[in-house]
Amino acid sequence: MPLQFELCPGRMVGGDHPCFIIAEIGQNHQGDIEIAKKMIKMAKDCGADCAKFQKSELEHKFSKRALERPYNSKHSWGKTYGDHKRHLEFSHVQYRELKKFADGIGIFFTASGMDEMAVEFLDELDVPFFKVASCDANNFPYLEKTAKKGRPMVVSTGMQSMETIRQVYKTVKQYNENFTLLQCTSAYPLDPKDVNLKVIKEYQKEFPDVPIGYSGHEQGICITVAAVAMGAKVVERHVTLDKTLRGNDHEASLEPAELAELVRSIRLVEMAMGSTVKQMLPCEKNCHDKLGKSVVAKVAISKGTVLSLDLFAVKVGEPRGISPENMQQLVGKKLNVDVEEDESILANMIE
Numbered sequence: 001m002p003l004q005f006e007l008c009p010g011r012m013v014g015g016d017h018p019c020f021i022i023a024e025i026g027q028n029h030q031g032d033i034e035i036a037k038k039m040i041k042m043a044k045d046c047g048a049d050c051a052k053f054q055k056s057e058l059e060h061k062f063s064k065r066a067l068e069r070p071y072n073s074k075h076s077w078g079k080t081y082g083d084h085k086r087h088l089e090f091s092h093v094q095y096r097e098l099k100k101f102a103d104g105i106g107i108f109f110t111a112s113g114m115d116e117m118a119v120e121f122l123d124e125l126d127v128p129f130f131k132v133a134s135c136d137a138n139n140f141p142y143l144e145k146t147a148k149k150g151r152p153m154v155v156s157t158g159m160q161s162m163e164t165i166r167q168v169y170k171t172v173k174q175y176n177e178n179f180t181l182l183q184c185t186s187a188y189p190l191d192p193k194d195v196n197l198k199v200i201k202e203y204q205k206e207f208p209d210v211p212i213g214y215s216g217h218e219q220g221i222c223i224t225v226a227a228v229a230m231g232a233k234v235v236e237r238h239v240t241l242d243k244t245l246r247g248n249d250h251e252a253s254l255e256p257a258e259l260a261e262l263v264r265s266i267r268l269v270e271m272a273m274g275s276t277v278k279q280m281l282p283c284e285k286n287c288h289d290k291l292g293k294s295v296v297a298k299v300a301i302s303k304g305t306v307l308s309l310d311l312f313a314v315k316v317g318e319p320r321g322i323s324p325e326n327m328q329q330l331v332g333k334k335l336n337v338d339v340e341e342d343e344s345i346l347a348n349m350i351e
């Protein structure tokens with residue numbers, strides 16, 4: 001059973017592979033394709049692995065009445081929620097243009113299919129993987145159809161219970177081995193007290209054959225870096241060119257300098273996670289030569305004395321002598337030379 005799989009052509013995730021970093025452009029492009037392209041380029045320049053959008057077929061995602069409901073928020077782009085969403089939605093032609101642009105500059109491109117028809121379109125568009133947004137995590141007919149398409153999946157789990165996520169796991173797994181589950185809390189911006197990074201550990205225990213990740217809506221980067229230290233193999237963060245722009249997500253998004261810092265920090269932490277083997281490393285030699293402690297004579301000890309612990313002190317000695325962890329083994333042995341007070345005890349002084 002894979003704990004790692006190929007999420008995008010040539011890019012494995014899980015196991016010891018580098019964390020896959022998704023720059024979620026979402027709807028922070030303000031409905032402007034030129035801004036969208038700028039954002040894809042920004043994601044690439046900052047070192048993200050993937051630029052992601054949200055594709056809806058609005059009449060399939062929303063009921064008529066949901067589209068007609070007034071949307072009076074300061075983030076609104078129209079009087080009704082439908083007008084607002086239509087302003088932010090790119091057409092199929094525009095999606096093709098954006099994918100071509102991303103391919104051209106060498107960054108993976110995908111979108112969340114926000115309804116079944118959107119998934120059909122993304123399949124046609126040949127995205128490397130499907131992102132399932134939290135709002136579809138409990139949409140089992142959608143999950144089944146999407147999983148059956150055979151592309152890898154990244155499934156977010158905001159607004160759900162553990163019981164639902166167990167069902168998500170079972171549903172997807174029967175058709176598709178290649179998926180990850182992302183811990184997520186769907187609030188914008190997310191208060192750190194509601195992040196619950198510990199859920200990552202629970203998912204790792206419950207679903208040991210699936211790489212686990214994190215989709216964050218908090219401000220700043222440190223919580224997402226911590227998620228990686230806890231083993232997140234995929235992370236997703238909203239990105240923006242300017243946090244003060246109109247839109248629900250900008251405040252919880254990362255500006256370019258923060259995204260670049262996130263990528264840099266994740267790569268550093270991954271390197272720092274290192275090895276499980278505890279040993280003295282070559283890079284510690286200088287410190288050890290200078291400050292490593294030795295067994296020294298607490299008092300002058302004459303040749304032939306039967307050694308006992310009360311004759312020894314532990315100090316930085318010159319030259320470096322027997323290591324303190326071996327001090328006990330000296331007990332009962334004899335010296336073959338006279339040793340002065342404070343002199344290092346060397347291996348060749350023991351009979």
Ligand SMILES: CC(=O)N[C@H](C=O)[C@@H](O)[C@H](O)[C@H](O)COP(=O)(O)O
Binds near residue numbers: 247248
């Ligand atoms: C749950 C979900 O879909 N969340 C998405 C991803 O995180 C968000 O980007 C929403 O699309 C966005 O917050 C909606 O904002 P408004 O309602 O102003 O269009």
Ligand SMILES: C=C(OP(=O)(O)O)C(=O)O
Binds near residue numbers: 054131134184186236
């Ligand atoms: C809502 C989305 O993601 P998440 O649930 O991870 O925030 C999305 O991908 O559109």
